[in-house]
Amino acid sequence: GAGVSQSPSNKVTEKGKDVELRCDPISGHTALYWYRQSLGQGLEFLIYFQGNSAPDKSGLPSDRFSAERTGGSVSTLTIQRTQQEDSAVYLCASSFSRGGPYEQYFGPGTRLTVT
């Protein structure tokens, strides 16, 4: 079956512009996660969705970052007024549910470069 997909695969943007990253989780997966991977910080948790609600936004680095999930499926991560330090690979993952020993399935990531 189809895995987690993300778009775009690469995004180059100018400092100060807004960007939107998209994640399509595996069908039927109720839990969705965003992570960020950068050279200096490794893999960092950003936000967790259970269905359409986000009980944990603690990892979002600043109020320039927001995310939503609609219909319990597709999620978008929006970064406003991008800064050079936002350059990273943004990874999305989904899993069947929470509360169990469920593995997370990762998408290929979006490589964001802010110039």
Place this chain on the structure above:
Amino acid sequence: SQQGEEDPQALSIQEGENATMNCSYKTSINNLQWYRQNSGRGLVHLILIRSNEREKHSGRLRVTLDTSKKSSSLLITASRAADTASYFCATLIEQGGSEKLVFGKGTKLTVNP
């Protein structure tokens, strides 16, 4: 913040040798997972070990977990050039209605043919 710390940070071995990577963590966990990443893109889940398990096998992979020492190890036996990748341990943290994976910094494994 990073919870897991892998060592070594980099490991280079010859094909056919075994590769051992270690991971330490700080807080109580539900389970610990190992992931593999090629070329800095998507992660692939390798194996999950629950907090009440001590050892688990999957093909050429063997994972151990010592909750008293808050450590885990991943052993890849009879390594192949195709095993070249970065390997990350991740602990599942559940708190306050949320759950998330907290990753270590990873071990970069190079298997020379």
